Amino acid sequence: MNKGAALSTAEPKGASRWALRMHSLLIYVFFYAPIVVLVVYSFNDAQLVGDWRGFSLGWYEAFLDNDNIQESIWISVKVCIASTVISVVLGTMAALSLERFRWWGQKAFDAVLYLPIIIPDVTMAVMMLAFFNETSQLLNLIPGVDLSAGLEKLVFSHVAFNISFVSVVVRARLANLDATMEEAASDLYANRWQTFRRVTLPQIMPGIIGGALLAITLSLDDVVVSSFVASVGGTPISVYVFGLARKGVTPLINAVSVVMLSASMLLILASLGFQRATQFAREEK
Amino acid sequence: MKKVSPPGLEKQAIKAKARQGFFIGLPSIAYLLIFFIIPLGYVIAYSFATRSRSGRTELRDWNVDAYIRLGEDVVQAVAWRSLWIAVLTTVICLLLAYPLAFFISTRRPVIRNLLLVGIMIPFWSNFLIRTYAWRVLLSSDGLFTKVVEGLGLGDGRILFTRPAVILGLVYGYLPFMVLPLYASIDRINWSLVEGARDLYASGWKAFRRIVWPLSRPGVVAGSILVFVPSFGAYVTPAILGGNKESLMGSYIVDQFMDARNGPLGSSLSVLVLGVMLIGTMIYFRQGGRNL
Amino acid sequence: MNHSSSAVELKNVVKKFDEVTAVDDIDLTIGDGEFFSLLGPSGCGKTTTLRMIAGLELPTAGSVLIHGEEMGLKPPNKRPVNTVFQNYALFPHMTVAGNIEFGLQMQKVPKEERSELIEWAINLVEMDGLSHRKPTQLSGGQQQRVALARALVNRPEVLLLDEPLGALDLKLRQQMQIELKNLQREVGITFIYVTHDQEEAVTMSDRIGVMHEGKLLQIGTPEDIYERPTTRFVADFIGRSNFLEATVASENEVVLSNGDRLQLQSDHETGESVAITVRPERLTIHKKRENSTNQHQIDGVVDSVVYLGNAIVYSIAIDWMKLEVRSSETSNSRYSIGDEVTVSFDPSYVSVVSG
Numbered sequence: 025m026n027k028g029a030a031l032s033t034a035e036p037k038g039a040s041r042w043a044l045r046m047h048s049l050l051i052y053v054f055f056y057a058p059i060v061v062l063v064v065y066s067f068n069d070a071q072l073v074g075d076w077r078g079f080s081l082g083w084y085e086a087f088l089d090n091d092n093i094q095e096s097i098w099i100s101v102k103v104c105i106a107s108t109v110i111s112v113v114l115g116t117m118a119a120l121s122l123e124r125f126r127w128w129g130q131k132a133f134d135a136v137l138y139l140p141i142i143i144p145d146v147t148m149a150v151m152m153l154a155f156f157n158e159t160s161q162l163l164n165l166i167p168g169v170d171l172s173a174g175l176e177k178l179v180f181s182h183v184a185f186n187i188s189f190v191s192v193v194v195r196a197r198l199a200n201l202d203a204t205m206e207e208a209a210s211d212l213y214a215n216r217w218q219t220f221r222r223v224t225l226p227q228i229m230p231g232i233i234g235g236a237l238l239a240i241t242l243s244l245d246d247v248v249v250s251s252f253v254a255s256v257g258g259t260p261i262s263v264y265v266f267g268l269a270r271k272g273v274t275p276l277i278n279a280v281s282v283v284m285l286s287a288s289m290l291l292i293l294a295s296l297g298f299q300r301a302t303q304f305a306r307e308e309k
Numbered sequence: 310m311k312k313v314s315p316p317g318l319e320k321q322a323i324k325a326k327a328r329q330g331f332f333i334g335l336p337s338i339a340y341l342l343i344f345f346i347i348p349l350g351y352v353i354a355y356s357f358a359t360r361s362r363s364g365r366t367e368l369r370d371w372n373v374d375a376y377i378r379l380g381e382d383v384v385q386a387v388a389w390r391s392l393w394i395a396v397l398t399t400v401i402c403l404l405l406a407y408p409l410a411f412f413i414s415t416r417r418p419v420i421r422n423l424l425l426v427g428i429m430i431p432f433w434s435n436f437l438i439r440t441y442a443w444r445v446l447l448s449s450d451g452l453f454t455k456v457v458e459g460l461g462l463g464d465g466r467i468l469f470t471r472p473a474v475i476l477g478l479v480y481g482y483l484p485f486m487v488l489p490l491y492a493s494i495d496r497i498n499w500s501l502v503e504g505a506r507d508l509y510a511s512g513w514k515a516f517r518r519i520v521w522p523l524s525r526p527g528v529v530a531g532s533i534l535v536f537v538p539s540f541g542a543y544v545t546p547a548i549l550g551g552n553k554e555s556l557m558g559s560y561i562v563d564q565f566m567d568a569r570n571g572p573l574g575s576s577l578s579v580l581v582l583g584v585m586l587i588g589t590m591i592y593f594r595q596g597g598r599n600l
Numbered sequence: 601m602n603h604s605s606s607a608v609e610l611k612n613v614v615k616k617f618d619e620v621t622a623v624d625d626i627d628l629t630i631g632d633g634e635f636f637s638l639l640g641p642s643g644c645g646k647t648t649t650l651r652m653i654a655g656l657e658l659p660t661a662g663s664v665l666i667h668g669e670e671m672g673l674k675p676p677n678k679r680p681v682n683t684v685f686q687n688y689a690l691f692p693h694m695t696v697a698g699n700i701e702f703g704l705q706m707q708k709v710p711k712e713e714r715s716e717l718i719e720w721a722i723n724l725v726e727m728d729g730l731s732h733r734k735p736t737q738l739s740g741g742q743q744q745r746v747a748l749a750r751a752l753v754n755r756p757e758v759l760l761l762d763e764p765l766g767a768l769d770l771k772l773r774q775q776m777q778i779e780l781k782n783l784q785r786e787v788g789i790t791f792i793y794v795t796h797d798q799e800e801a802v803t804m805s806d807r808i809g810v811m812h813e814g815k816l817l818q819i820g821t822p823e824d825i826y827e828r829p830t831t832r833f834v835a836d837f838i839g840r841s842n843f844l845e846a847t848v849a850s851e852n853e854v855v856l857s858n859g860d861r862l863q864l865q866s867d868h869e870t871g872e873s874v875a876i877t878v879r880p881e882r883l884t885i886h887k888k889r890e891n892s893t894n895q896h897q898i899d900g901v902v903d904s905v906v907y908l909g910n911a912i913v914y915s916i917a918i919d920w921m922k923l924e925v926r927s928s929e930t931s932n933s934r935y936s937i938g939d940e941v942t943v944s945f946d947p948s949y950v951s952v953v954s955g
Contacts, residue, residue: 125330144541
């Protein structure tokens, strides 16, 4: 069956065809217009957002001069790196355990692992708040942990939701990896660790990197959970911007927003480029 | 004499492998136990706990007051309002996304991939910033207001109103509807539709009898992906609704931040969790795991 | 067979997956340097048997011995065998040379020795000049050769091959059959070859074990298996066969259903109903009542004629059934439909199998 020929009958004819095209176009406008406006206004040389007074980089300079914002970004980056590294390691191990082994209680673990993905932000935030309220004294007893600065609390709670996302992404990759490849390695005298290191790991790397990019994005984007667990003076940038944004619109926030959006875009481009590369490699087969 | 290895060797090996699998999973099991299951337990415990005069939640004198309070008019109003807004958001997203997903899946591969990337970018972009962008547009001297009023469509100052919140939610969660819908529509074998058009001879009938039923898993998945976060939304109402009307998410946050009523905040969280679990159960019953 | 010269021994091996018995009490000894094929339809347990030798599965009961040593719980990496997998299972992220080197690296073979061995293996499978390619850049036949080289470079005591030619087209497969056989002679390693293709097994093997529903039905040389099948399944699975219903009259006589008596040795009990099998090409066709001494004769009528180029296949209707006769006489004395003929056969090419 020629798909092209079949598609032509799927697409409506005449007026409804144009209505469909118009509708789709408008949705893309709807998606991108606010972002474009935000970017444009961030270069506006005015105190008020509404009126255009000409091009200026002034708000970006103000952004660079603002110590609070710098501090918040720094906190976000630290939390993001720490939580991504931990969740990638734990999430990959969880994926391996679920996809390559059969053990008692596995189904329960699988179900629990799905929960952080589907649980609403607010519930998760309340959970972490209650938990740290009740246990911070206990956790502070662990050497090297000092919850009062809030950084650890942020890392702990970001890892709690990111393990699941990483493991889902890595698991999808593992499921597509032919298990006879691992059998072949062990047949060729590789022990379990060597099999993992030399055969499994290189091939699930795209999944691990994809999971890491997702973890970075989720950690940087999180507002609700972070605002519940962050301590005074230890707010990550998303919480900081949220606090300002609910009060009102200022060109300074616009500039910060564009910087954060650029970070998002960079991550998207990285993951899309990455997907393309792996897809390309797969098509070569 | 035949030397036969004792039976049970195989079982022994299976057990050893199972143990190994468990130990590989153990770090994340332990982590989730400590930082997810126990916190969940605390929230459930809080919902049965007592609020002290100073507003502290004390784990004693267990009671169901916080659940009884869910029946109060104020709470009921918040719950129904949130439900209504979440349903409305879901329906609007579905109406907007279905034709779009259909359009994308009938494009040539190159165009199709470009259009999909166009959906992926907002899907992955910072949600807070995307919501904030609407605040810029909607502000009293913002572009949206000017355009609406310039076209003579009436008062464009919708910031801090319910339509603004719904607009923000639709904007935020529309990609969550488009992607699963696209996935299920794209899998439809169009020769079936062609066959149906021969039989029924009407495009609308072919759509209703063939395309719609086959795309239902995507409709269910997308609806749940939009409905659940909309119901518990916090960021959007805070930025675009100005917290004028309390919605579930912001009401829960208020219980902890302002009213200092941990038990009520917790029983509300359990309620939201229940809604989410029911949604997920429907999702899996519809075979949504494939999406 | 002498114990010291056996490469692989399976003793009372049983493998169950949950309640399904995949391999049912197999006893088998494979000699050193032998090319042994496990032949059977899909799902007969042949691959499972191979995997138990490799250590990729563990037997539910029974034991696997390699060169007299009990394998027990030994994992695959501790067994002196290598496998050529059905889908090759080449490592896509390594080059051809990298794939071949893998086993040597794992065994900590010194670098200089490694490169010598790699060169030897690449030469052996005639892949010179392709060592820096990735597996995805190779054709199916080339991937097959790499899989072979990757296994053989380790100079295993036993090489296990799991339908290695299954994915190749017919012509390439026939060419590879010959190459494989030559290769095995050259390296002198025991080959255990799993296939469902009877022609492949007959062409290459020193001995064949025919499996069906987890049981090893018959072991023997290709000739044994073809000319003297012991069960109806084996006769039917390998080549074509005519089955004539019969009853055992005594230790060395069976009675066909038309009352004809045949002098045939069988270990079946007197009175048991059995079948005798005759290959179509072991039947000769004559004009009716033409003399042919020492042979058993049955009269019939030509029912159909199929010309195959190098042979003619007749279907001859006899009193109670139809017989397939394959005649390589294609020019002289052709018969046509309706001709009254006599079919004869030499009882020494006939086997008695259970009904």
